[in-house]
Amino acid sequence: MTGSTVATPVLELADLHASLSDPLLDTMNFLNEIANRFPDAISFAPGRPYDQPFDAAVVAGYLQRYERHLEQDRGLSHQQAGSLLFQYGRTKGQIHDLVATTIGNDDGIEASPEAVLVTVGAQEGMLLVLRALIRDQRDVLLVGSPCYLGITGAARLLDAPVEVVPEGDAGLDPEAVRERVHRLRAAGRRPRLLYLIPDFANPSGIRMPLVTRERLLRMAAEEELLLLEDNPYGFFARDDTDLPVLKRLDRDRRVIYLGTFAKTCFPGARVGYVVADQLVRAASGPDRLLADELAKLKSMTTVNTSPLSQAAIGGMLLAHRCRLRESNQDRIAAYRDRLERLVAALERHFPAGTRDRSGVGWRVPDGGFFLVMQVPFDADEAALARSAREHRVLWTPMSYFYPTGGGRRQLRLSASYLPVDQIDEGVRRLAGLVRALAPG
Amino acid sequence: MTGSTVATPVLELADLHASLSDPLLDTMNFLNEIANRFPDAISFAPGRPYDQPFDAAVVAGYLQRYERHLEQDRGLSHQQAGSLLFQYGRTKGQIHDLVATTIGNDDGIEASPEAVLVTVGAQEGMLLVLRALIRDQRDVLLVGSPCYLGITGAARLLDAPVEVVPEGDAGLDPEAVRERVHRLRAAGRRPRLLYLIPDFANPSGIRMPLVTRERLLRMAAEEELLLLEDNPYGFFARDDTDLPVLKRLDRDRRVIYLGTFAKTCFPGARVGYVVADQLVRAASGPDRLLADELAKLKSMTTVNTSPLSQAAIGGMLLAHRCRLRESNQDRIAAYRDRLERLVAALERHFPAGTRDRSGVGWRVPDGGFFLVMQVPFDADEAALARSAREHRVLWTPMSYFYPTGGGRRQLRLSASYLPVDQIDEGVRRLAGLVRALAPG
Numbered sequence: 007m008t009g010s011t012v013a014t015p016v017l018e019l020a021d022l023h024a025s026l027s028d029p030l031l032d033t034m035n036f037l038n039e040i041a042n043r044f045p046d047a048i049s050f051a052p053g054r055p056y057d058q059p060f061d062a063a064v065v066a067g068y069l070q071r072y073e074r075h076l077e078q079d080r081g082l083s084h085q086q087a088g089s090l091l092f093q094y095g096r097t098k099g100q101i102h103d104l105v106a107t108t109i110g111n112d113d114g115i116e117a118s119p120e121a122v123l124v125t126v127g128a129q130e131g132m133l134l135v136l137r138a139l140i141r142d143q144r145d146v147l148l149v150g151s152p153c154y155l156g157i158t159g160a161a162r163l164l165d166a167p168v169e170v171v172p173e174g175d176a177g178l179d180p181e182a183v184r185e186r187v188h189r190l191r192a193a194g195r196r197p198r199l200l201y202l203i204p205d206f207a208n209p210s211g212i213r214m215p216l217v218t219r220e221r222l223l224r225m226a227a228e229e230e231l232l233l234l235e236d237n238p239y240g241f242f243a244r245d246d247t248d249l250p251v252l253k254r255l256d257r258d259r260r261v262i263y264l265g266t267f268a269k270t271c272f273p274g275a276r277v278g279y280v281v282a283d284q285l286v287r288a289a290s291g292p293d294r295l296l297a298d299e300l301a302k303l304k305s306m307t308t309v310n311t312s313p314l315s316q317a318a319i320g321g322m323l324l325a326h327r328c329r330l331r332e333s334n335q336d337r338i339a340a341y342r343d344r345l346e347r348l349v350a351a352l353e354r355h356f357p358a359g360t361r362d363r364s365g366v367g368w369r370v371p372d373g374g375f376f377l378v379m380q381v382p383f384d385a386d387e388a389a390l391a392r393s394a395r396e397h398r399v400l401w402t403p404m405s406y407f408y409p410t411g412g413g414r415r416q417l418r419l420s421a422s423y424l425p426v427d428q429i430d431e432g433v434r435r436l437a438g439l440v441r442a443l444a445p446g
Numbered sequence: 447m448t449g450s451t452v453a454t455p456v457l458e459l460a461d462l463h464a465s466l467s468d469p470l471l472d473t474m475n476f477l478n479e480i481a482n483r484f485p486d487a488i489s490f491a492p493g494r495p496y497d498q499p500f501d502a503a504v505v506a507g508y509l510q511r512y513e514r515h516l517e518q519d520r521g522l523s524h525q526q527a528g529s530l531l532f533q534y535g536r537t538k539g540q541i542h543d544l545v546a547t548t549i550g551n552d553d554g555i556e557a558s559p560e561a562v563l564v565t566v567g568a569q570e571g572m573l574l575v576l577r578a579l580i581r582d583q584r585d586v587l588l589v590g591s592p593c594y595l596g597i598t599g600a601a602r603l604l605d606a607p608v609e610v611v612p613e614g615d616a617g618l619d620p621e622a623v624r625e626r627v628h629r630l631r632a633a634g635r636r637p638r639l640l641y642l643i644p645d646f647a648n649p650s651g652i653r654m655p656l657v658t659r660e661r662l663l664r665m666a667a668e669e670e671l672l673l674l675e676d677n678p679y680g681f682f683a684r685d686d687t688d689l690p691v692l693k694r695l696d697r698d699r700r701v702i703y704l705g706t707f708a709k710t711c712f713p714g715a716r717v718g719y720v721v722a723d724q725l726v727r728a729a730s731g732p733d734r735l736l737a738d739e740l741a742k743l744k745s746m747t748t749v750n751t752s753p754l755s756q757a758a759i760g761g762m763l764l765a766h767r768c769r770l771r772e773s774n775q776d777r778i779a780a781y782r783d784r785l786e787r788l789v790a791a792l793e794r795h796f797p798a799g800t801r802d803r804s805g806v807g808w809r810v811p812d813g814g815f816f817l818v819m820q821v822p823f824d825a826d827e828a829a830l831a832r833s834a835r836e837h838r839v840l841w842t843p844m845s846y847f848y849p850t851g852g853g854r855r856q857l858r859l860s861a862s863y864l865p866v867d868q869i870d871e872g873v874r875r876l877a878g879l880v881r882a883l884a885p886g
Contacts, residue, residue, distance in 0.1 A: 019739075021581060054534055061527065062509035093714055126566055127749050141463050156746070273532070274754050276753075286462065299466050307570060308598035310748075311716070
């Protein structure tokens with residue numbers, strides 16, 4: 007190589023995949039960048055679990071618990087157990103049986119371990135399900151609006167067509183979905199699945215009422231639509247009423263269920279799972295489970311979910327006798343407390359009498375990590391930058407979550423990650439921002 | 447849900463993504479299934495590392511080593527260090543600096559840590575690089591033939607066009623690639639990158655000579671082609687001559703480099719990486735690194751590589767002072783020994799005088815995990831089934847690795863995973879199969 011005749015190449019962004027030109031991906035960068043630039047800002051932006059006491063010794067304990075299980079309950083030699091940590095693993099996962107037991111105990115989901123695919127977080131599950139079901143540009147993924155970015159992002163990556171059903175104050179309306187399905191079919195399209203978070207949606211915080219769940223399942227059966235249920239926040243109701251997940255109510259395998267241990271165990275393992283008990287029929291041969299088809303795709307994305315990470319989660323599940331709802335009582339209380347404090351702070355700093363006329367409002371969510379707030383200004387990146395710089399408080403523009411536009415004067419607040427003693431001060435700063443930006 | 451009026455749905459395979467109808471994905475299932483059905487067979491099929499002494503305590507040691515690094519070298523509190531294991535992590539990875547140091551020490555690759563993206567194995571790296579560079583159906587991925595299945599599989603998943611350049615006995619010929627590039631451009635296509643394993647390719651075992659590496663880089667520069675270098679086996683030369691990796695010879699950022707710790711540390715962590723120091727230019731704003739664009743895509747595939755897995759690998763890197771080539775001396779010797787034994791067993795059971803007339807032959811590889819053998823029968827699934835049933839020996843049909851056909855009378859052997867005392871017996875069984883299936 008002389009290097010003298012040939013210039014160092016530069017790739018044009020416009021020549022790369024279109025998802026990379028999507029402003030959305032840059033806005034996420036913007037959020038991260040602004041958080042780094044103002045480290046003393048109080049941030050209501052990230053929807054992460056709060057930090058919990060954790061270190062290498064804690065992980066080691068879980069790994070040893072899983073190792074003991076392999077040796078004592080499954081009769082493996084110490085060497086065989088070690089090999090299960092060391093080697094490549096089964097594509098569908100190694101703790102699928104423990105996962106199946108746990109979701110049976112916690113949510114009454116009756117899943118055969120063979121219908122469980124362990125994934126690198128729920129995100130990989132989304133990617134695999136979309137890839138399996140979106141064959142070509144006629145196929146359509148339906149989402150509510152506003153919508154979680156992970157699913158629309160995965161669709162962008164795969165060039166998968168997305169159609170949006172606007173949500174009302176009560177969340178998604180099954181009849182609105184049905185109407186959209188009819189319209190799409192009339193146009194020659196194939197609506198394949200509807201993605202939703204029935205319990206404390208990200209970003210809206212809305213929980214779907216039981217009667218709506220039943221109507222949704224009936225509609226899905228009648229319209230031959232699959233439902234992709236994502237349930238990261240299901241444990242974290244604000245009261246003690248837990249509604250059955252769609253997958254539990256599902257009588258005819260309409261629901262593909264996405265789970266994650268990020269919020270109920272720890273995010274650093276990056277372990278999630280898909281329950282896909284749907285039957286797939288080829289021209290010849292026996293029917294197979296959709297989980298097995300997803301595993302074939304997984305062998306082309308990540309090969310298998312880190313056996314080490316699975317062992318850590320497996321050890322946690324065993325330590326808690328496969329009952330995470332019980333072991334999460336402290337967290338459930340902690341997230342409830344954070345949400346109560348957030349609501350109380352809003353009540354305090356935006357007193358009832360002043361709200362309507364000032365264009366400020368919010369819907370108290372039934373649980374989960376998120377609260378949507380109306381504000382009397384455009385909650386855009388300029389406002390966020392000013393919020394960070396002048397008021398030292400961060401939030402997420404709701405417009406990010408509307409695939410086809412919307413949410414201009416809304417922001418998303420999460421207190422899940424905040425130290426509790428910062429919540430009130432954060433909302434006080436937010437009130438300062440609102441005063442500064444409110445018109446006249 | 448009454449369940450009486452609506453039948454349980456069955457998904458038609460033909461309605462799912464076309465990659466799922468690819469017979470290749472089923473053949474991999476076939477391989478796994480046959481290995482499970484004949485557990486007493488000696489298997490030359492898997493290209494995995496041999497089992498090494500390993501258990502939870504070993505992992506715990508590495509995690510603690512990494513934790514100590516965070517506290518002592520990076521000045522984090524114990525709680526902050528624990529949080530780095532517990533939480534979601536940086537999308538580009540947490541051990542990027544250690545990775546950059548290690549590949550500098552081991553392979554003389556000068557990479558800025560910011561050009562390193564930590565991935566869930568090299569497989570995720572392939573997926574991300576392909577996704578970034580294949581914008582639409584005009585864009586083409588070039589591969590040699592035979593070719594590793596992971597890259598063609600990832601291309602199938604993304605509907606990415608693949609064109610094949612046949613390899614000769616000396617491996618890939620840069621002029622053959624150039625010719626294909628010209629033909630594709632004349633047809634209005636955009637050849638974007640060439641995937642290759644220069645060191646002990648899977649499946650061919652071929653090492654690209656130094657002069658060919660230099661010619662390839664020159665051709666890539668002249669033709670404005672990117673090279674995607676995959677290097678899982680680079681340490682495992684049969685002799686003591688290590689050739690420089692393409693990325694080390696790369697003067698003008700033509701090479702995107704894929705690495706993995708699966709063979710040099712342990713597969714169960716599922717940690718790999720991409721070095722992508724190419725510049726990407728948008729219509730406005732400063733140039734960015736391709737690694738940052740890949741990270742944007744990664745946020746839609748796996749969000750981040752398990753911080754726990756990264757900590758385990760980080761601890762190993764630190765324990766070995768970021769010099770894996772040194773710490774791998776035992777493994778290098780072990781794989782060399784396995785390959786020598788395999789070759790010796792072939793010499794023994796297929797004596798020189800009998801080979802040519804019987805249609806048996808092989809090329810002694812320069813290193814790595816794989817050896818390709820010619821046989822006097824169709825090495826198809828029927829032959830493999832018979833081999834398993836009647837001769838208790840397994841191998842991989844080479845035809846799997848030819849995207850457009852080929853390798854009919856070839857099989858791939860790997861002794862990497864076998865206990866050394868089984869190698870000779872395995873080849874003895876293989877000789878029995880050859881005698882049984884040889885014509886006349």
